[in-house]
Amino acid sequence: MGKKANFQREYTQMLNLHDLRGKSKHAVKLQKLKEAKEQGIPYTPVRGIFSSTTMQTYKQACSLFSQYLRESHPEVKRFKDGKKYIGEWLTTLEASHSAWTLTTYGMGLCCAYDINKSDIDFNFPRRKRENIIRSRNSLSFRDSDLKYRDAQIFCAGTGARRCGIMRVRKEDLRQREDGLYEVFFREKNNMSGYRIILPEFQQEILRIFRESPGYKMPNGEVRLFPKSALPQELHSYRALYCCKLYEYLDQLHIYNTGEIYHCRGDMKGLSFDKGVLAECSSQMFHSRLDVIVTNYLYLFNK
Numbered sequence: 001m002g003k004k005a006n007f008q009r010e011y012t013q014m015l016n017l018h019d020l021r022g023k024s025k026h027a028v029k030l031q032k033l034k035e036a037k038e039q040g041i042p043y044t045p046v047r048g049i050f051s052s053t054t055m056q057t058y059k060q061a062c063s064l065f066s067q068y069l070r071e072s073h074p075e076v077k078r079f080k081d082g083k084k085y086i087g088e089w090l091t092t093l094e095a096s097h098s099a100w101t102l103t104t105y106g107m108g109l110c111c112a113y114d115i116n117k118s119d120i121d122f123n124f125p126r127r128k129r130e131n132i133i134r135s136r137n138s139l140s141f142r143d144s145d146l147k148y149r150d151a152q153i154f155c156a157g158t159g160a161r162r163c164g165i166m167r168v169r170k171e172d173l174r175q176r177e178d179g180l181y182e183v184f185f186r187e188k189n190n191m192s193g194y195r196i197i198l199p200e201f202q203q204e205i206l207r208i209f210r211e212s213p214g215y216k217m218p219n220g221e222v223r224l225f226p227k228s229a230l231p232q233e234l235h236s237y238r239a240l241y242c243c244k245l246y247e248y249l250d251q252l253h254i255y256n257t258g259e260i261y262h263c264r265g266d267m268k269g270l271s272f273d274k275g276v277l278a279e280c281s282s283q284m285f286h287s288r289l290d291v292i293v294t295n296y297l298y299l300f301n302k
Helices: 001-017 024-040 052-072 079-093 099-113 145-156 162-166 200-209 235-253 274-283 287-294 298-300
Strands: 173-175 181-186 192-196 260-262 271-273
Touching: 001 079, 001 099, 001 287, 052 099, 079 099, 099 235, 145 162, 145 200, 145 235, 162 181, 181 200, 235 274, 235 298, 260 274, 271 274, 274 287, 287 298
Parallel strands: none
Antiparallel strands: 173 181, 181 192, 260 271
16 A cells, blocks of 8 residues: 555544534534533533535645655655644645635644644734635625525525525424514534524515425425525625624613623724624524624624
8 A cells, every 4th residue: 555545544534533523513512611611620622523524625635735745755654743744834835825725724634633723833824804705795685697686685684504595495484472583594514493584684585485486306305495596605695694683682682791892903993792792693503702703793894
């Protein structure tokens, strides 16, 4: 068996030790937090691979690194012995790869070697939102192709991810006790649950549920949208939902705690109530306040 095959077998085995596909990352995190609290020990962040996409991405990072080891350090006979060269490899990529790609590669190798980013002799460049081009700058309900308009409205009114919209069925709509409606979503990493429809979008989304002919899938499910009805760009509509959701929840004065989250960087000067942020985070199927602020509430700064 050649060195390439040996390396591939090694890093596959190393990554498989962290394979948690089929489990909910949020549920695993909550369990770890509970265990740490009960045992009176510091919480250790969850390390695991919860999706096939992440597994494939990490394998790609390991494959590229193993190629570098074979070419630049032939004295390394086993993949696990190449750990000290991770920083050196990332340095060779710095001029040609984005901060996001470098971080992704770094996290893939951290997972394989079971180490932290701080253990790598490399200064990871800071990721800046202004450098994001895809899915951040377009927000219009007047698409030149009207076949996308309902999907755009649906995303803006429910905050759904693409995969979530593709799995919605007509029976996933229900009315709450307060008269508002909510939709059940099945999204990535086994995240699922009901998410409220923003009041200003309720009538339009009820119309979509009412008028959709339904699209039968090979497994027999009848879904609300076919894949062809979804545009490439949806993230900005999800961000719009999160901003409007924050405003809606804030004026209810139910979730406010008085604890303030102060923004930094290009969002310096903005502040949000941590209690409202936590509810927004839950509704968006996230677990970190900074993720909500950085990836969605940036629209408040425009």
